[in-house]
Amino acid sequence: MKGPEPLIFELSSPGRKAYSLPASDVPEKDIRSLIPGGFLREGEPDLPEVSEVDVVRHYTRLSQLNHGVDIGFYPLGSCTMKYSPKVNEWAARLPGFAWLHPYQPEELVQGALQLMYELQQYLAEIGGVDKVSLQPAAGAHGELTGLLIIRAYHRHRGELGRDKIIVPDSAHGTNPASAAMTGCRIVEVKSDSRGGVDVGELEKVLDERVAALMLTNPNTLGLFDENIVRIARMVHDKGGLLYYDGANANAIMGYSRPGDMGFDVVHFNLHKTFSTPHGGGGPGSGPVGVKEKLIPFLPVPTVGFDGERYFLEYDRPLTIGQMKAFYGNFGVAVKAYAYIRALGAEGLKRVSENAVLNANYVMRRLLEWYDLPYDRHCKHEFVVNPRRIKDRTGVKTLDIAKRLLDYGVHPPTVYFPLIVDEALMIEPTETESQEALDYFVEALGKIAEEAERDPEKVKTAPHTTPVGRLDEAGAARRPVLRWRRGA
């Protein structure tokens, strides 16, 4: 069978309709007197003319042109595209949660407040911090929130000169971007030969102007920083604070806690680690947790409990303010809560164990064809590159990623982190079977062999997808987001 044809996008046929409405009983002159002239449509709107079944088939077919974790393996490094149990979607859709209104009086929403309160507590426990805000809507938003808290803390102590944020060269792009939004200067620090923060380089940039060091641990190479306790001490000795980018929490749950490593502020990506599917632009959540001394600066409201009732806490005079309308993306919080309750402490620990085991399994098997720039055990993800393949055949990482699409697999993250040439950043996650992992390894192995035998085939991939190589810069800069007749 042939693949879906992108050409049959245009389905409009004059006069075809997906509705039948009774004739309007409002006289035309009444309409004219009610609606100001400039707003009145004179002709028919220029919309596709299609039947209901055309619409249903059109959108169903479009949904099938996309790869998703419900269709196949999705090892996009740093993104934790793991399978999220559907039962948690069911929980978020329960009418008692889904139909709440944020202005309902507290006594009528005690259940929802209890859920938020307990989720705050669970995340605080997982992160080793003292109090959590569920407000931020994403990881990057959590970073901004956390850095504003750090800025407020320094200002409150009269330390107005602390305007420097240190970010390692392996950091996710949102880290320096969030730091820039707080008006701080960004100072990059290099990684050492083992992939961690170069402590000697860090020493050189640490001074009384440091507001914070931002770090994810394990970092984007999937490597746990062996010097983290020492790094934390060095930053604290200069009066700076430590920010933990918790997007990689999938690697460490139940094994280590950022709060214990010395971090003062932590964010979580509920849409990576805690059962909200993502990648389609849907709502996310990036709760932020802090150590005791930073609680006064948290956004308002948080949820409190006086032993009898749950309530929204607004009384926080030093707060940085409100970071999002109402209380955060509540539906995402419900899913995280259901996930954490279902797994329990032991279950979360096993999530991380299996994520790390799967990553090390895939990494070791790939070394038959691919190269490992930092030869260490990884955590939940790792970075390899096709150094030998490229030297011998000219086939590059991008070609390999595109060819993987022909094998029905979403490619890994490519060309990131920037410190690895031709990087392939792979995060298998804990939700894949050994068969799925083996299929992926063998596909990458076959592509390596294809590169030797028939490099053109790899360089011109993909060959089986509805569209081939896209002009990605054009798609980002000149997006076509609207249907226009004949366009």
Ligand SMILES: *Cc1c(COP(=O)(O)O)cnc(C)c1O
């Ligand atoms: C995904 C990610 C972020 C940003 O999180 P968003 O929710 O996408 O804003 C930050 N750091 C790392 C390491 C990430 O993987």
